[in-house]
Amino acid sequence: MKQYDVVIIGGGAAGFFAAINIAEQYENIKVAILERGKDVLSKVKISGGGRCNVTHAEFDPQELTSYYPRGEKELLGPFHTFMTGDTMEWFETRGVPLKIEEDGRIFPVSNSSKSIIDCFLNQAQKHGVDVLTNQSVTNFKNINDTWQVVTKTDVFTSKKLIVATGSNPKIWSFLEQLGHTIIKPVPSLFTFNIDDKRIKDIPGVVAKNVEVKVVGSSLESFGSLLITHWGMSAPSILKLSAFGALELAKRNYKFEIEINFINQDYDKTLSELKEFKQEFSKKTVVNYAQFDLPKRLWKTLVTASLINEEARWADLNKLQLENLSSQLTKAIFKVDGKSTFKEEFVTAGGVDLKEVNFKNYQSRLHNNLYLAGEIINIDAVTGGFNFQNAWTGAYIVAKNLYQ
Structure with missing residues (x-):
């Protein structure tokens, strides 16, 4: 049994962003990312035709929410906390210069998603985040105020559990067993x-x-x-x-x-x-x-x-x-x-929005269970908006984890 302060299920955009921000904000916190496959950040790699459409040049929170068919109302508060401009600053201060294209989409100056992936991997290593691959989760539950996550090879325990797997039917079924309502997913883009x-x-x-x-x-x-x-x-x-x-x-x-x-x-x-x-x-x-x-x-x-x-x-x-x-x-x-659409697959569906506290992205049903990214019933049009949802949710989780 492996003990951590925070376990994050999902080695994608939201998972890494949460892990790095947590490690930066809190000293001596042991954080683990559990990724079911052999590679992390696979969706980041192919996004934007391999260039990674990081976010969009819409800098008004109210206007930004209009790009989300599901989540428009709920995201207004979070976007006042962490917006597109904050995303740009976050990456640029960590060595990834960005550029705004004519249609408003924002990419790394390198025109390669590798810049974003390398940034995440370097920051995770710098701050001591354990990135564990081939960790397919078979169950998770709360026992005496401690979360226990069982994978095919190990058992992990932590006080805080963050689920950031994106559209994952198996993880949705586990959340359903915990009492959450899952809106049936359908293709969105x-x-x-x-x-x-x-x-x-x-x-x-x-x-x-x-x-x-x-x-x-x-x-x-x-x-x-x-x-x-x-x-x-x-x-x-x-x-x-x-x-x-x-x-x-x-x-x-x-x-x-x-x-x-x-x-x-x-x-x-x-x-x-x-x-x-x-x-x-x-x-x-x-x-x-x-x-x-x-x-x-x-x-x-x-x-x-x-x-x-x-x-x-x-x-x-x-x-x-x-x-x-x-x-x-x-x-x-x-x-x-x-x-x-290209190689990107976005779905409408996920954890019912009413069951998430958008001030901290904590489950309204379980203490110390946090949800970020497309695991929630939020999706957007193309143009960097789905990533912005991931960055914002993950940042707010990290900021409020020990408040």
Whole structure:
């Protein structure tokens, strides 16, 4: 039996951040991280395409919470304690310079997640944190105010237990046995599978400032849209998948979306198309893209409007103009399934938010049991927000562990 002051289950972002902050704040505290696999920080390694999207350049707590479909209300207080700017300072003072990119995402200047991983490993070693791999947890329980964690090879005891495993069904089941309510997990960040001849031959095309709605619901989003080999992706789709995670799961990922490619209404668009007919009468429609649309996207929408490739603007009849206006402002696409966004897998679900005290991230059911990261029913859109949730929760756990 191995004794520690603090045992952390989970060798990921939240686990390491908590361990290092605890070791820095409290002297002579023995801290152990238990990781089930042979490698730690595996999710950090692949995040952001291997660059690690550390956080996002949103520095207002109220605005920051709006990126969290689940956890918006609960995170407002924590973000006033530890925010994106605090995250940047934390890494930079420990030797990892960061940079803000045009879209607001924040990465290491090195463009490599290795910088973050090396920082964590070096800080853990510097402060005497024991990082123990191949420690798959088989149970944990509280016996006489002491937590006992059983793995396949060892038994650990500690006064304080932090669970930071992310979306882990086995650990959720153990927490359920302790009386916690687990919100059934469903995928949160995913792309849409769409088989449609309008987009079949144009993968790689990006349309900016696109409005996307789920037909028959109040779900809608705005942003760029990427045509892929399997359907659609990019921020407008990913945001919709995050905020619609529960609704889209109920529909078994079979639904219709309405896309406004040019962010203006049908009537205004029709009126402008009639003007184009007069102004560009002798020009070929497919070769004269309008509304700042990519040429390949414009061409496929024109073709879908029953306009042949040789047609000039002067040749268009009333029905063709109406069809084109519809394709531009309210095109319907059938979604049939989803795909994981890159290698990142985020879920909506986890420990019920009502069962966590967000002043210290302690369980409301058990003393000295703390929960941080995606083990809780909190998730965010893409862009560094899920990591910020991990950093904030882990920091607050560390700060309040011995208060």
